[in-house]
Amino acid sequence: MQAAASLSLASSPSSATASRSARFAEYSGSDAFLRPFSSLRLCGLRREVLASRFLHRHWSSRTALSCARRPPRKVSAAATDNGGAAKGFDYDLVIIGAGVGGHGAAIHAVERGLKTAIIEGDIVGGTCVNRGCVPSKALLAVSGRMRELQSEHHLKSLGIQVSASGYDRQAVADHANNLASKIRGNLTNSLKALGVDILTGVGTIVGKQKVKYGKVGFSDTEVTAKDIIIATGSVPFDHALKLEWVPDWIAIVGSGYIGLEFSDVYTALGSEVTFIEALDQLMPGFDPEIGKLAQRILINPRKIDYHTGVFASKITPAKDGKPVTIELIDAKTKAPKDTLEVDAALIATGRAPFTKGLGLENINVVTERGFVPVNERMQVIDANGNLVPHVYCIGDANGKLMLAHAASAQGISVVEQVYGNDNVLNHLSIPAACFTHPEISMVGLTEPQAREKAEKEGFTVSVAKTSFKANTKALAENEGEGLAKTRHWEILGVHILGLHAADLIHEASNAMALGTPIQHIKFAVHAHPTLSEVLDELFKSAKVDIGTSHAVTEPVPV
Ligand SMILES: Cc1cc2nc3c(=O)[nH]c(=O)nc-3n(C[C@H](O)[C@H](O)[C@H](O)COP(=O)(O)OP(=O)(O)OC[C@H]3O[C@@H](n4cnc5c(N)ncnc54)[C@H](O)[C@@H]3O)c2cc1C
Numbered sequence: 001m002q003a004a005a006s007l008s009l010a011s012s013p014s015s016a017t018a019s020r021s022a023r024f025a026e027y028s029g030s031d032a033f034l035r036p037f038s039s040l041r042l043c044g045l046r047r048e049v050l051a052s053r054f055l056h057r058h059w060s061s062r063t064a065l066s067c068a069r070r071p072p073r074k075v076s077a078a079a080t081d082n083g084g085a086a087k088g089f090d091y092d093l094v095i096i097g098a099g100v101g102g103h104g105a106a107i108h109a110v111e112r113g114l115k116t117a118i119i120e121g122d123i124v125g126g127t128c129v130n131r132g133c134v135p136s137k138a139l140l141a142v143s144g145r146m147r148e149l150q151s152e153h154h155l156k157s158l159g160i161q162v163s164a165s166g167y168d169r170q171a172v173a174d175h176a177n178n179l180a181s182k183i184r185g186n187l188t189n190s191l192k193a194l195g196v197d198i199l200t201g202v203g204t205i206v207g208k209q210k211v212k213y214g215k216v217g218f219s220d221t222e223v224t225a226k227d228i229i230i231a232t233g234s235v236p237f238d239h240a241l242k243l244e245w246v247p248d249w250i251a252i253v254g255s256g257y258i259g260l261e262f263s264d265v266y267t268a269l270g271s272e273v274t275f276i277e278a279l280d281q282l283m284p285g286f287d288p289e290i291g292k293l294a295q296r297i298l299i300n301p302r303k304i305d306y307h308t309g310v311f312a313s314k315i316t317p318a319k320d321g322k323p324v325t326i327e328l329i330d331a332k333t334k335a336p337k338d339t340l341e342v343d344a345a346l347i348a349t350g351r352a353p354f355t356k357g358l359g360l361e362n363i364n365v366v367t368e369r370g371f372v373p374v375n376e377r378m379q380v381i382d383a384n385g386n387l388v389p390h391v392y393c394i395g396d397a398n399g400k401l402m403l404a405h406a407a408s409a410q411g412i413s414v415v416e417q418v419y420g421n422d423n424v425l426n427h428l429s430i431p432a433a434c435f436t437h438p439e440i441s442m443v444g445l446t447e448p449q450a451r452e453k454a455e456k457e458g459f460t461v462s463v464a465k466t467s468f469k470a471n472t473k474a475l476a477e478n479e480g481e482g483l484a485k486t487r488h489w490e491i492l493g494v495h496i497l498g499l500h501a502a503d504l505i506h507e508a509s510n511a512m513a514l515g516t517p518i519q520h521i522k523f524a525v526h527a528h529p530t531l532s533e534v535l536d537e538l539f540k541s542a543k544v545d546i547g548t549s550h551a552v553t554e555p556v557p558v
């Protein structure tokens with residue numbers, strides 16, 4: 001199923017107008033969090049419905065501070081130093097969009113001695129810093145602690161007594177907002193410290209190696225660049241991060257990363273959640289076995305119910321004291337199924353690229369569902385299937401892998417090419433994580449995908465699994481729930497659900513990126529007692545048949 005697909009709302013990105021001023025106005029005001037008034041029912045309960053609202057933007061970058069301290073860089077024949085551009089150009093590199101992708105590319109470009117400018121039409125940091133990863137992880141930090149404090153049984157088993165737990169909604173919201181501002185400041189300062197020119201305004205490609213930019217209502221300035229990177233990201237649907245109120249009952253449309261993370265936040269803060277998922281099971285993007293375990297740990301014990309195999313076909317925002325209404329239709333037959341009345345609705349059905357008004361028509365590029373077509377080197381492909389010289393597109397705008405670190409890694413890969421080093425990023429080795437409690441992480445193929453590949457290519461897949469239940473550190477924390485699984489001696493994929501899964505995945509993703517096979521990594525030594533021994537055990541339990549060359553390990557049921 002395509003992200004961003006099928007849900008049409010007044011506030012959805014598809015309603016974006018072509019005008020640049022309207023684009024940015026809409027960007028800052030789109031309202032995916034819809035709310036009501038009045039009383040309604042869920043799971044047989046009647047409840048008083050709260051009025052209210054949500055919304056807006058905030059977040060940052062991890063590389064910012066360390067990069068400011070990097071040593072002077074070497075300058076190749078292909079590049080000038082940071083003071084002067086290639087002959088005949090204002091800049092060696094102009095990047096349109098200062099999100100994490102653009103930021104990662106800019107600091108690496110300076111390191112490579114390229115005279116670099118970054119054009120930003122809104123605020124530095126983009127989605128991740130201002131409206132995505134950063135504020136959502138601040139909220140998840142709160143939900144994690146709330147869960148611990150609310151789990152009397154868990155605390156008691158550790159010998160801890162806590163009389164009551166509670167939270168101050170505004171203080172929680174401030175924590176998310178302040179973190180976003182702080183990281184945005186770090187990002188901006190790191191660009192300035194490295195001598196990247198930050199050009200304010202909406203960037204438009206006006207022709208070969210030419211970009212204009214300008215604030216809405218002011219005249220544009222034109223700059224030339226030897227190479228251009230488009231890093232304009234996506235239009236987020238989600239503005240629930242300001243936490244202006246906590247609804248009693250919230251419907252979350254879509255059970256992907258955003259839906260699952262917000263269900264963790266809202267249930268910890270006291271809301272009841274109803275998931276609406278178009279596919280036949282919840283969390284359809286995850287490895288099926290991990291998805292089942294996630295349902296057992298993250299859904300069933302919480303105040304969450306769900307409708308699967310249905311589309312939210314129409315959502316009517318709260319108005320004049322009436323609740324939000326959500327019309328559900330059967331995903332296959334399209335027959336009407338149900339209508340829900342809820343306090344609030346959060347739309348998490350994927351994100352749409354932010355590529356309108358970029359002037360792509362001036363370089364003969366036609367988007368595909370809004371995404372900029374690129375090859376494996378992020379070089380932009382025109383309407384005739386030819387590469388557009390000197391134009392690249394990274395991050396959410398190309399739709400390859402809509403993750404912050406993928407955007408940044410693609411940016412670094414492009415800068416290497418611009419510098420003269422061929423570089424192709426291995427997307428299969430890029431990890432992903434969902435920051436629920438406990439976390440889920442993954443890299444590479446799911447088990448069905450691995451089996452399909454094996455059938456096509458004629459090899460056998462074996463699967464190894466291990467449980468957190470046997471891990472001393474996890475047991476010391478009284479957090480023994482979890483599973484890690486891998487497949488294939490080359491490591492085709494690893495999936496983890498359990499304590500600190502988001503940190504644990506990197507041993508596997510680095511092994512995949514470096515091509516380290518299981519029969520080598522299984523001899524690596526891990527400190528005891530640590531959670532990393534979960535992966536140690538996983539790799540050691542993999543049955544490697546070097547003769548037939550494809551072994552896998554099976555997990556112990558948890
Ligand atoms: C709620 C939420 C939580 C998330 N959590 C995570 C997470 O935990 N981990 C993770 O890896 N990813 C997460 N993501 C995804 C992550 O935020 C994106 O993948 C990432 O921000 C993409 O970076 P980008 O640089 O491609 O685009 P963006 O961050 O969207 O930045 C693009 C920038 O370009 C600017 N721009 C657009 N058009 C123009 C123009 N014409 N001229 C000038 N400037 C322009 C925009 O204003 C913006 O600043 C989350 C997303 C959301 C919505």
Ligand SMILES: NC(=O)c1ccc[n+]([C@@H]2O[C@H](COP(=O)([O-])OP(=O)(O)OC[C@H]3O[C@@H](n4cnc5c(N)ncnc54)[C@H](O)[C@@H]3O)[C@@H](O)[C@H]2O)c1
Nearest residue numbers: 003007254255256257258277278311312348349350402433
């Ligand atoms: N921790 C992280 O890394 C993190 C966190 C949040 C977001 N993200 C990024 O943001 C992107 C978007 O996240 P997301 O959760 O919005 O998208 P997603 O693609 O992960 O999940 C969307 C879900 O919505 C369902 N859906 C689509 N249309 C529907 C409809 N009309 N009715 C009911 N269900 C519908 C889909 O079947 C799917 O399960 C992700 O691709 C991810 O890359 C990452």
